[in-house]
Amino acid sequence: MAYTSPDPGGPVIPNFQVTSRCASQNKLFCWDWFAKNWHSVFVPALLQHIELMFIAVAVGFALCLGAAVITYRRRGWDVPFTALGGFFYAIPAIAAFEILVPVTGLGTLTVEIVLVSYTLLVLYRSILTGLRGVDPEVLESARGMGLTRAQLLFKVELPLAMPSIIAGLRVATVLTVSLATIAAYVIPAGLGDPIFFAMGNGDFNTELVAAGVLVVLLALAMDRVFVVAQHLCVPWSVSGRGSVPRAVRLRQRLAQRQASG
Amino acid sequence: MNTVHAFVNAFPFMASHLHLLLQQTVLFLEIIGTAIGIAWIVACPLGMALGHWHRGNFVGINLANIARALPTPAIIALLLVFVGIGFTNITIALVVAGIPPILISAYVGIDQIDPDVVESAKGMGLSESQVLLRIETPLATPLLFGGLRTAIVLIVGTAPLAALVGGQGLGVIIVNQPSYGLDGVVAATLWVAALAVGGDMAVGVIERFLTPTVLRRARLSAREEVRIGKNLAEIPLRP
Numbered sequence: 008m009a010y011t012s013p014d015p016g017g018p019v020i021p022n023f024q025v026t027s028r029c030a031s032q033n034k035l036f037c038w039d040w041f042a043k044n045w046h047s048v049f050v051p052a053l054l055q056h057i058e059l060m061f062i063a064v065a066v067g068f069a070l071c072l073g074a075a076v077i078t079y080r081r082r083g084w085d086v087p088f089t090a091l092g093g094f095f096y097a098i099p100a101i102a103a104f105e106i107l108v109p110v111t112g113l114g115t116l117t118v119e120i121v122l123v124s125y126t127l128l129v130l131y132r133s134i135l136t137g138l139r140g141v142d143p144e145v146l147e148s149a150r151g152m153g154l155t156r157a158q159l160l161f162k163v164e165l166p167l168a169m170p171s172i173i174a175g176l177r178v179a180t181v182l183t184v185s186l187a188t189i190a191a192y193v194i195p196a197g198l199g200d201p202i203f204f205a206m207g208n209g210d211f212n213t214e215l216v217a218a219g220v221l222v223v224l225l226a227l228a229m230d231r232v233f234v235v236a237q238h239l240c241v242p243w244s245v246s247g248r249g250s251v252p253r254a255v256r257l258r259q260r261l262a263q264r265q266a267s268g
Numbered sequence: 269m270n271t272v273h274a275f276v277n278a279f280p281f282m283a284s285h286l287h288l289l290l291q292q293t294v295l296f297l298e299i300i301g302t303a304i305g306i307a308w309i310v311a312c313p314l315g316m317a318l319g320h321w322h323r324g325n326f327v328g329i330n331l332a333n334i335a336r337a338l339p340t341p342a343i344i345a346l347l348l349v350f351v352g353i354g355f356t357n358i359t360i361a362l363v364v365a366g367i368p369p370i371l372i373s374a375y376v377g378i379d380q381i382d383p384d385v386v387e388s389a390k391g392m393g394l395s396e397s398q399v400l401l402r403i404e405t406p407l408a409t410p411l412l413f414g415g416l417r418t419a420i421v422l423i424v425g426t427a428p429l430a431a432l433v434g435g436q437g438l439g440v441i442i443v444n445q446p447s448y449g450l451d452g453v454v455a456a457t458l459w460v461a462a463l464a465v466g467g468d469m470a471v472g473v474i475e476r477f478l479t480p481t482v483l484r485r486a487r488l489s490a491r492e493e494v495r496i497g498k499n500l501a502e503i504p505l506r507p
Contacts, residue, residue, distance in 0.1 A: 109270035185339030222342035
């Protein structure tokens with residue numbers, strides 16, 4: 008790509024076409040360069056990042072929901088599922104990409120396999136913990152009311168497991184946002200792409216700051232989305248332990264103790 | 269096929285490049301040791317203090333939750349701008365990643381202790397610092413160590429990223445596939461995974477010795493885990 012600098016004395020920043028004095032001097036952040044490249048570089052990268060994240064969390068959630076329900080019914084499956092999730096989790100992400108490339112090629116499939124495999128442990132554990140945390144008395148009365156197993160799962164157990172499931176989704180989503188940045192090591196997609204590009208071109212500060220801040224904002228925004236989702240979907244979890252004043256808790260405990268002799 | 273061969277050939281690679289692997293392991297341990305040390309010194313006393321006063325929910329824990337959401341690769345990219353490449357960059361990024369699990373576990377561990385126990389300790393005339401050090405700290409041992417173990421797994425798994433920004437350690441082999449081949453990548457990966465598991469287990473052994481006998485067999489029920497959010501504080505977030 009032809010490089011013409013209006014400021015021939017500045018450091019060489021190839022591939023950025025005609026740059027302003029600010030960009031060619033590699034100042035901390037150049038609004039003009041950011042504004043000029045917002046539509047061509049950052050918007051597509053941000054959308055690709057969200058797409059990578061969304062597919063990975065959706066696929067991971069579907070797999071883990073199945074696995075967790077199986078384990079919930081039959082205890083024996085817990086060890087193999089946890090071991091599998093833990094195994095994927097122990098591999099550093101860059102290495103996972105490199106090892107998979109000869110098998111699935113330089114493409115989105117490779118990236119999604121790695122991203123999904125990292126969500127498994129978190130989602131599986133949170134769904135299972137949620138299901139196991141359902142009060143046995145509630146299950147007993149639901150069975151007494153004549154609910155079938157499927158009804159019990161979809162109408163009682165899963166709704167009551169929601170706080171834990173949403174907390175798991177929150178962790179998995181934020182994790183995937185982070186990992187999708189490294190996906191640019193394999194495919195030119197996501198917000199990692201401008202970061203790696205800037206690193207390969209003499210650490211171009213404006214692009215590093217812009218892409219880095221966008222990843223951080225995306226992660227924080229997704230984190231917030233799930234906090235809000237939790238408040239909307241499971242209002243009872245909001246009035247949990249955290250918001251009960253300590254004095255009230257102590258008094259309740261005392262009352263229980265007296266009642267039980 | 270290549271990948272399968274690489275897993276087989278990784279072991280001869282370990283034998284023939286033992287010197288390189290050991291050399292990079294030492295540098296790797298230097299990075300993670302520094303990061304875990306700093307993270308622990310900052311986060312553990314802070315989390316314990318917040319738990320002791322039962323007032324962490326608003327500031328400390330919310331900040332830790334935000335820090336937990338910070339994507340390490342993005343932090344490394346931003347630090348490139350401010351501190352450049354090398355040891356400082358990756359160490360700061362790893363400290364930021366390691367603080368939340370330690371802080372949250374220390375807070376939860378102290379905060380969840382039965383208030384009656386603390387009340388009776390105070391009634392027996394123990395001072396605030398005695399309550400914290402002699403009553404609360406031993407009772408919180410499992411969670412204090414849990415947070416440290418989570419941080420170790422997280423930091424060891426993240427530290428190979430150092431190689432992308434001019435840091436040293438086993439990541440150098442992982443990102444240099446042209447020089448060391450896929451065999452080398454797999455060998456270094458297995459080495460990193462072994463360090464993560466080994467570090468976790470080593471701390472687990474220390475934990476067994478330091479945990480008061482009465483707590484050794486006590487396991488939290490699933491309901492209790494949900495209530496204190498333990499299972500989530502425990503899972504490392506990492507790239």
